[in-house]
Amino acid sequence: MAWFNRKEKGIVTPTENKKETPDGLWYKCPECKNVMPSREHRQNAYTCSSCDHHERIGSREYFEILFDQNQFTELDPHLEADDPLQFVDSAAYTQRIRASQKKTGLTDAVRSAYGTMNELPITIACMDFGFIGGSMGSVVGEKIARAIAHALHQRSPFLMISRSGGARMQEAGFSLMQMAKTSAKLALLAEARLPYISLLTDPTTGGVSASYAMLGDVNVAEPKALIGFAGPRVIRETIGKDLPRGFQTAEYLLEHGFLDFIVHRKEMKEKFSRLLKMWLD
């Protein structure tokens, strides 16, 4: 005998009308499977309260974490990718762009803004990995170059938050030259003696690590971020051997002298402000 009896026959609720737990109330850590309320996860700067796993967040979240009261003026929001080479692989580049724009609600893989961080004026550019793997094409290069130009003009410090697989293949030679363009602007920023903090997050590889991400007055990373020039797969294929444990993690780079420190996301605003105030007082 069944515990419950169905009173009405033929109940056919369409899927979209079925009631479910509202999305986004809970966050489950992909590392330790710990479940926590989303609000708490957010208050924890999108890190796991149990294992400190840093979720791959984007510009929206970093701006919220770093700018005072989430107040900022976005720079150059209307730059969009063109398709100078009419690049087509398994899909056309223009289609990939449109699909990514639709999926993410972003125009391209970087956003830049100006505001204050603990009352200190600052220009921040932040990459969005969700947009074609955070790949660097002409728009990313140009927006970063303009953000640096803005910092030069305002005489403000510049903070770059990198999260990218590298250059965008669909723009071939053009994307390669964005490495040059951004590095040129950083040379001017250095000449003007303005501070540049580079924050490397998971992952930062390829043409991004081989240009602006490694050129900070201080290079800082989030815990356990993958950082390297060549990706682990390429290296494994080249040398035909397994890679050492912890290879290309933030901790490994710190150990080998390429980072100044590793910072927990909850503490970065305070620590960056303290450092900048030491330089600027």
Add this chain to the structure above:
Amino acid sequence: MLLDFEKPIAELEEKLATMKEYALQHNSNGNIEQAIRELESSILQLKRSTYQQLTRWQKVQLSRHSERPYTLDYIQAICEDFIELHGDRNVADDKAMVGGFGKVAGQTIMFVGQQKGRNTKQRQLRNFGMANPEGYRKALRLMKLAEKFNKPIVTLIDTPGAFPGILAEERGQAEAIARNIQQMFMLRVPVICIIIGEGASGGALGIAIGDRVLMLENTWYSVISPESCSSILWRSWEYKEQAAEALRLTSQDMLHHHLIDGVITEPLGGAHTDPGLVFQTVKDTLLNHLEDLLALSPEARISQRIDKFCRMGVYKETSLV
């Protein structure tokens, strides 16, 4: 080693050589002379039609031709005197990156470039022209040395990429390349960069920031090799020809998109068919550019160099609606 499209030409050339020998041994008569002239002209025609129609992938093959002149070949041919310098003063002397002071038409020039090897042993020694971080740091040290003594710099680029290895990562391949790119913008002396073979990605760019960036006709320069591009975007190594087409990586493509400043013409058939001619062309070209660049102040050169690279990129700027 002959490339596929070189074979028909080589066969005719062999035939021509036999005919010439025959004519020499037997008192040549008008008929043979006539046949030789005809064959010569058809060889020339075949060459012209072959090399005018090369696909992008075939040009990539030419850029990697096993008989193509390498960096030290250029340096030795162009310089009246050359002193090679070694080491990055930190870790090692990277044999994949060579450099030193040379005299060209009485002027002292710093030469820096990736070096490939010609036989198995040399290839290993030179790591196939793939430099490690110490190679890029050696290059930067030599360029700063040139700046100190106010000597212009010529870089010769020929690399399938910066080396992807454990030690390379450990010693900061990314940092070394980034540092070079940034510092080259601020060099107060003239810098001329010439892609003489392969110009693969950051490994090439790490010594390719110049007042003039030139490519030899049958070379390639892009963000990734056609093979790697094929493996990433098509998830197979089989699409290298399509990838080469899509990447628009030839000298003509790069000039068309204003990503380089000029193309240096090669003899019909490629640089390896007449190295002497290529050396002379490269020498004349760099001396011409040098003369123009020396007429500018260091400040003017630096700001033009920066402006040039900052103009590169294609994007749409939509206005607020």
